[in-house]
Amino acid sequence: MLKILKKIDLTIDEEEILRLLAHHKRKEETIKTKLLNLIKETKALSKDMLHPQGMFKIVDKMALKEGPYFRGEDMIALGLCTIGDELENKVSQLNQQGKLAQAVMLDAMGSVAAESTADFLNLQVCQWCQKKGLGSSQRFSPGYGDWSLEGQRFIFSLLPAERIRVKLNPSCMMIPRKSVSFAIKIGEEFKSLKTKKICETCNLKNCPYRK
Amino acid sequence: MQDFLEKCFESILQGDKEGAVKLAKESIELQYDPLKVIDEGFVKGVKRVGELWEEGTYFLPELVLGAEAMKAALSVLQPILLKKNIQREKTSKLLIGTVQGDIHDIGKTIVATMLQAHGFEVIDLGVDVPNHAFVQKAKEQKVDFVCMSSLLTTTMQNQAKVIEELAKAKIRENLKVMVGGAPTSQDWAKQIGADLYAENAVEAVNVAKSALQH
Numbered sequence: 486m487l488k489i490l491k492k493i494d495l496t497i498d499e500e501e502i503l504r505l506l507a508h509h510k511r512k513e514e515t516i517k518t519k520l521l522n523l524i525k526e527t528k529a530l531s532k533d534m535l536h537p538q539g540m541f542k543i544v545d546k547m548a549l550k551e552g553p554y555f556r557g558e559d560m561i562a563l564g565l566c567t568i569g570d571e572l573e574n575k576v577s578q579l580n581q582q583g584k585l586a587q588a589v590m591l592d593a594m595g596s597v598a599a600e601s602t603a604d605f606l607n608l609q610v611c612q613w614c615q616k617k618g619l620g621s622s623q624r625f626s627p628g629y630g631d632w633s634l635e636g637q638r639f640i641f642s643l644l645p646a647e648r649i650r651v652k653l654n655p656s657c658m659m660i661p662r663k664s665v666s667f668a669i670k671i672g673e674e675f676k677s678l679k680t681k682k683i684c685e686t687c688n689l690k691n692c693p694y695r696k
Numbered sequence: 697m698q699d700f701l702e703k704c705f706e707s708i709l710q711g712d713k714e715g716a717v718k719l720a721k722e723s724i725e726l727q728y729d730p731l732k733v734i735d736e737g738f739v740k741g742v743k744r745v746g747e748l749w750e751e752g753t754y755f756l757p758e759l760v761l762g763a764e765a766m767k768a769a770l771s772v773l774q775p776i777l778l779k780k781n782i783q784r785e786k787t788s789k790l791l792i793g794t795v796q797g798d799i800h801d802i803g804k805t806i807v808a809t810m811l812q813a814h815g816f817e818v819i820d821l822g823v824d825v826p827n828h829a830f831v832q833k834a835k836e837q838k839v840d841f842v843c844m845s846s847l848l849t850t851t852m853q854n855q856a857k858v859i860e861e862l863a864k865a866k867i868r869e870n871l872k873v874m875v876g877g878a879p880t881s882q883d884w885a886k887q888i889g890a891d892l893y894a895e896n897a898v899e900a901v902n903v904a905k906s907a908l909q910h
Contacts, residue, residue: 503755510752519711520755576802585764585809586711586757590803629874634849656797656850 486543488609489648493537493566495601497526497594501634505593527590534575535595537602538649539566541610554632554639560671562610564624565644566597566602567651567664595663603665610669620676624667627657632668640666701737704769708741709748709760713768720772730776731784734769737857742766742813743781746898759897760806766813784815788908791833793821800847800877803897806876807843807876811904816841822900827854831861839871840902846877855880856888870909876900 502524503516510614541564555561572595607624614621627636637657646652651664659666700723709718716738723733745762748754754762777784790811794804801823808820819837822841823828834842842862846852862868874884874892885893894900894908 506756508749508752508754508756511749512752514753516755517758519761520758561793580801580805583764585805586760589760589802589806590757604808628849654797654799656848658799658848658850660799667714 486613487540487645488542489538489608490539490606491538491649493602493605495535495537495568495598497597497601499528499530501597501600501612502590502593505596506589519596519627523587523590526586526642527594528644528652529646530575530587531572531598532589534569534572535598536569536571536599537566537598537605538569539564539602539606540644540649541565541606542644543613544643546600552637555668557668558670558672560619561646562613562621562669562671563667564603564610564669565646565649565651565664565666566599566606567649567659567661568598569600569650569663572598573662575691599663603667607667607669614671619671619673622670624669626667637666640668659681663692697731700726701740702734702735704733705741705744705797707853708738708762708765708769709744711758711765713761713765716765716769716773720769722775723773729782730773730777731782731788734773734777735785738766738769738773739814746810746901750898752813757888759898760809763809763838764807767809770813786905789817789819789837790841790843790904791819791821791830791837791839792843792845793830794823794847794877795851795858796824796826797851797854798846798848799823800845803847803877804845807845807897808898810832810901814901814905818906827858830858831865831867834862834871835865835867840898841872841907843876843900844878846875849879852877852879852884855890859889872904874900874904886897 541562543560543562546559572591575578576588577590579591625632627632627640628690631661634657637653655662706717709720723730732775742762745754745759792804792808794800808818811819818839819833820834821841830842844855844858845857859873872891874894875890880893882893892903894903
């Protein structure tokens, strides 16, 4: 089963943007007006630059025989989404114009938007599982935890990524950069699973963005 | 003059680029010692901005705004130093880029901007920089530092390859190599024979400065 979603409504969580832009020792102090104005201004700028779209596919164990990482699974969902390349082109442009602070802000906004798009797809997968009386694991992506970045090739071999204009470069980096790929394990055993925070399962303990 | 220096300090703290440039120009008109204006006004400001970020009070855009204001003030005052043949504390020439296969730009640019704000002469090679380009430019420009960023586990090996090529070109001993990027670490730097590792832009400035003293 393949589902492609070309229209996705996004909500950009400002607190999440601030989390990405804060030092990990962030003090809970009042945010200065200048910074809030920069967020407001950048949010307005990004409004027409976000083009979220995505897809997910339910893959059964026949297809999984080929993938080294999921050999033991009966069924998984693979997802891929993007916000397009307009925002990151604008980031480069701002950078070249010497407006680095705004470029940094816009880049963070793009990251939040891409994750929010992935959240939307994730929800679709959960709803599909619920209808089938199945459970689902949390989502995880190549390059995180013990799944190597080369896992991207497995995802891209099973999804028609070109239909949302996402491609992989030879280093397994997705282009546009603000794209997210992921897998979700599906099965009865996940129905009663208590969901851990996504960062708790990752080995990158000193990651500055660890939640 | 103390009040004036205080204003210079404050302009950087507020990330006020226009204000910093105005003050730099004013200091020339008032014939203030440019070295004193830089070191006791603007530099003090950019150091404080770094501290405020490190202690978790400032957000990344505020750190960047401070660095941009500092760079703008320096661009006004540095020609005056040159004209008067005044030497600032020892700084150096530095080459920076994101390694081949990786097109992550923004983190590397923040590091480059912070280093410039602290008086380093920075040559930014951009992203997806071929290994030989690091070596060629380092040789050509006789740089003191080669800084490489890599955000991918699939490309970080290129940092090691560049170090090997620098050795083959017989210039490895003449410069320090700094590495950084999400999958890298102090251990990784040691493993590939890099001299320095920095986790973020403020640390990059600190380790580069400290390397200059040794």
